[in-house]
Amino acid sequence: MGRDLFGTDGVRGLANTHPMTADTALRIGAAAGRYFRRDRGRAHRVVIGKDTRLSGYMFENALTAGLTSTGMNVLLLGPVPTPAVGLLTVSMRADLGVMISASHNPAEDNGIKFFGPDGFKLSDAAEEEIERMVAEGVEPAQAGNIGRAKRIDEGRFRYMERLKATLPHGMRLDGVKVVVDCAHGAAYRTAPDLLWELGADVVPLGTAPNGSNINDKCGSTHPDACAAAVVAHGADLGICLDGDADRVILIDETGRVADGDQVMALLASRWSEEGHLKGGALVATVMSNLGLEQFLRARGLRLERTKVGDRYVVERMREGGFNLGGEQSGHIVMTDYATTGDGLMAALQFIVAMVKTGKPASALAAQFDPVPQMLENVRYAAGSDPLGAEAVRQAIAAGERRLAANGRLVIRKSGTEPLIRVMAECEDEGLMREVVSGIVAEVEAAGG
Structure with a gap:
């Protein structure tokens, strides 16, 4: 059957508009609960986290209703980063993890991401089966077998301790001044608290969520405010997270922005020198810069490319036994420590390099x-x-022919928004702009 609900990263859309309605969320919860209740002889549990969007309350309640109707016991984590849900699904022996977030999207949007009992995002096959069950309906549990729901407070603290454990033994961040922009999102408490407990001098931004200001001119998609604060406060580093803190954009002490490709290049080269990089390769998507590929090749390393979406990066990492991957947008995946992209963890690894090298x-x-x-x-x-x-x-084919000698062209539909993304790379910037503008004009005409 076709995929009406699930995109490249779970279910996502405008709140109170299909598919992101309370009714659909209830039915998705029931289907996911039934799908993961394979062993009926024991108690089942699911952990649910969310970011700070106003609609998060609605979807949290709807999902809880659907899940408990199939006999699942629900543990409500409140606002926590997406990677915390992946971690806690495993550490709390849950059958399922759910994150309610639309990541970097505007506050009016929301989404639902699922993690299996291994802490990894679900496969296409699992999502398709859940979608089939949503369409066909799910038999509820008997009255005496309905699940319970309760809020727990220790989830984010468990996650913070896990992050601390990724640093070299005994390392502190004393003397490091950091600006951290939490985008008024899921890490608004976690990120500043973690960095302060590790000894850093912290300048927090984007830590006053009100339900409608998540990602609003802040965070990883709008790093200008963080860059200005880094320069104004004389900070050593700026950390820009997105709404659910699974991606990061870094700002150096001069206010210059470094995207995910630069962070992955640093980690790949250092891990390779230390004998820590598995498989001699970095996994990234088709959107990563050609310069990253050339950088790796010069060091005897490979770049393994995947479709766009950190879940596809993780799938390739698991298939090939690689331990480092990510996206240019700032999802950095380190499977030795986490099951999904983790903006805070990536920032900490960058700071580790600063401390070790003194640079x-x-x-x-x-x-x-x-x-x-x-x-x-x-x-x-x-x-x-x-x-x-x-x-x-025809415009795309013509563009590919023109760039074939010294560049590349990537055209794709967004899996989370009604957008066509037109990306080109070429040493000849004039040619690149001609090709892109020609394709964009045809897409605009065809797309209304």
Whole structure:
């Protein structure tokens, strides 16, 4: 059957609009609960975390109703980062983990992400089966077998201790001044508290969520405020998280932005030198810069590319036995320590490199010169199929021929928003802009 609910990262959309309605969330909860209740001879539990969106309360209650109706016991974590849910699903021996978040999207959106009992995001096959069960309906548990729900407070503290354990034994961050922008999101307490407990001098931003200001001109998608604060406070580093803190963008002491590609380049080269990088490769998506690939090749390392989405990065890492991967957008996945992208963990590993080498962030955050890259997002009308239009296909084919010698072109639909993403890389910036603008014009015409 087709996938009407699940995209590249769970279910996501505008709150109170299909598929992100309370009714659908209840039915998804019931289907997921039934799917994961394989062993009926013991108690079953699910952990639910969320970010700070106003609609999170609605979806938390709806999912709880659906899950408990199938006999699942629900542990409500409150606002915690997405990677905390992956961790706690395993450490608390839950059958299922759920994160209510639309990540970097505006506050009006929301989403539902699922983690299996191993702490990893669900496979396409599992999501398709849950979607089938949603469509067909789920038999509820008998009245005496309905699950219970309760709130727990220790979840984020367990997660913080896990993050501390990823640092070299005895390492402290005393003397390191950090600006951390939490995007008014899920890490608004966790990130400043963690860095302070490790000894850092912390300047917090984006720590006053009100239900509607998550990601609003702050966080990883809007790093300007953090960059200005780094310079104003004379900080050593700026850390910009997104709404659910599974991605990070770093700011060096001069206010310059470093994306996920630069962070992955640093970690890959250092881990390789230390004999810690498994498989001699880094796993990243088709969106990562060509300069990263050239940087790795010069060091005898490979870049393994996947479809866009950190879940596909993780799947390839698990298949190939690799332990480092991520996305240019700032999802950094370190499977020795976590099951999904973790912005705070990646920031800590960067600070470890600063402490060990004694070098400033500016010396570590510019590992390679990126090949000129251009990305345009084109919004299209509901019901239209711009990529199916003949004029668009012809424009793409012509662009690929023009860039074939010294660049590349990546065209894809967003899995979380009604957008066509047009990305090109080329040493000849003028040619690159011509190609992108031509394709964008055809997509806009075809997409209404």
